[in-house]
Amino acid sequence: MATIRITTDSVATLMKSAVPNKTTYYFDEDLAGFGLYRTTTGTGTFFAEFRPVAGGSKKRLKLGRVGTLKANEAREAARQAIANAALGKDLAQNRSDERASLTVEELVSKYIETRNKKVSTANLYRMLLKKHIKPRLGSTKAIVLTRSDVNRAHSLMSQEAPVSANRAIKLISAAYGWGAQNGPPDKKGVTYVPEGMNPASRIELNEEEGRERYLTGSEMMAIGAAMIEAETVGMPVDAGDAKHAPKGQLVVMSPYATAAVRLIMLTGARLREILNLRWDEVDLDRGVLRLPDSKTGKKTIFLPAAAVEIIKGLTRLGAFVIAGESAGTKNEKPRADLKRPWAAICKRAGVTGVRIHDLRHTFASTGVGDQMGLPVIGALLGHSDPSTTQRYAHLADEAARRAVEAIGSKIAGHLGGK
Template identity: 70%
Template sequence: MAKIRITADAVSEVMGTARPNKTAFYFDEDLAGFGFYRTPGNVGTFFAEFRPIAGGSKKRLKLGRIGTLKANEAREAARRAIANAALGKDLAKDRTDERASVTVKTLVSKYIEEYVAANKKPSSAEFYRIMLRKHIDPRLGTTKATALTRIDVQRAHAAMSKIARISANRSMKLLSAAYGWGGKNGYVPEGMNPASGVDLNKEEGRERFLTADEMMRLGDAMREAETVGLEVKAGDAKHAPKGQRVKMHPAVTGALRLIMLTGCRLREILHLRWSEVDLDRGLAFLPDSKTGKKTVLLSAAAVAVLREMPRIGIYVVAGDSAGTENEKPRSDLKRPWAAICKRAHLEGLHLHDLRHSFASVGAWSGLGLPVIGKLLGHADSKTTQRYAHIADDAARRGADVIANQIAAAIGGR
């Protein structure tokens, strides 16, 4: 513990020194109880310490992070907190009581906006927002966070599972993480986590690869969709007249072809901007993929698709707001993908299976797992191992070709 005159310059000087091995505390020379601490991670936080009642235990009230709160603002806030404590008003208890009254929706939302959005990828935060909106909020959102029980959570998970089994599991993991964070930040009692220990749905690794025949059927369906259109039947579309054919925008079929020809993830293609594509060199620069910044090698076939794509706005795949001032990327391809799969008689095929198919063709062609991993942008080589058995088949075919030629030369069978 050290005593200094806490000013903007003094705080900046302390934060600029070598990081401490453990949390270091600094108290103000003039205002007793006012100080800040610095963690080994170089995070600084202003605080105020006081005794709410004479002889009672000392309490510490966090005032704000260094960099967000100025030193003079923190001093004034500490002065008010210490003065209120002398008058019998406990601001720390008021804040705890206020936090303890939050709903599950508010708790999860605060976790996403205050922690996930600040420490993880924007795509992760957006995914969690979808989980909250679609699954957690409708079933648990209005329940007080401190009143939620494991039985409530288990029942909610069962209801979610009837709609989407995997998303139900992801929602439980999000809820559990929110409670862990909430316990550390005073929103729920520390250690309280009704989502911990919930029985999750069994998840099996999906391994679906398109055959050559299935690829041809998918290609035929896409060409039909963008030329003469697909016939609309009852239940296929909300507003289109039944019995007529509806053409798909070339941006939609182009996006599907790009996924097939590059092995990219759906969001990587939907969020791709024209400014990130170099057609002359055959490269696409993704600033924020699932595994971070990466460069995608574009084949001649992929470049040809891109040259045919209509340039309407800033995104390669034009969405509803393409060309407008507040343009946003297209959110998904669910409806057109479902229609194309139905026409191609490929029910149950997922968009992500196109990425697996890209990898399987590479493995079958004998490219080797390191090359496939590089093309897919895998950060961990273990992820590529799921295609090892296909690569083994390619190696076996290669061994047969070599051995047959040698056998023929030496007169073997």
């Protein structure tokens, strides 16, 4: 063991000297506990040596190789390590914990797998992980990820897809919240990340414009007329349901496509709830659909008389009410979507800017406009969170104004002797 003043020049001179025949340690003259050692291969390594505040044997923390780490950088790192040890912080243990820590990708993956999300939700999460999180943060150890790292990643994600960037940050935040409460099943009491650690919290997300498009009464009439024409006379193929018919030829639209649109409009159901609907989930005697699994879990959809008649008018071709191309076959699958027929219907009706999901909004806005309370509308739509139904609160206010005016006018009339 030797004592030297560790500087850039002294280290350079030492590294040019003859290779020792055994590992030799050199301690700094000024900073106690700071040093470097040189092995029989000639490699030099900076280290910090300290005794934990609670007592016990000394610990030696490797700081980095000579050449990779400069002498002044190594001195500062040693100073911090020794100071932290005096405060009761064990950097050697911290580094050991860091090496054993899951990466961000592994933490998010375990969250997705363990939480047993619905298939559609899990697939969305995996897409966010693969496309946005993994390329920018995936290899970072979960316990050393900082809010600055997340902010920087969110900024890069936002350049490609602002909304998906928000979803990715929320997924990371949820994974950290879960990781702080859970850990390896074989290590009781050990969590994946420290309690309270969540570098994805309080990240300023991109503004998202809430889109609410409701069909007017005249637009609903136009869409109804277009569907009648489509399923009877037929419509030109240029925007129609058929994929390979000659352009300009009139093609009659599948009655299952128009039935699906009408059922969504009449019930406020989600698209997949109708397209995935099986005959054994339909109870026409009681006028309900009993879905064993929906976006919000088990769900009952009430059918108005018009919807019951639509379902009664459909021929049963397979397991699904809305028959798809594989209806009745061994590997039957539900219809994939309604994009082509819906585009044709809207074009013929002269209605623009309306998505299939807006039919659900139209159902809700119609109910609120007829002075039905938000709790009732939320129950019909299957909202698990009452706050989701609050998007229609302004419509409820308008309905309330009309209601109070009608009631007030009637009472005022009585008071005036009318």
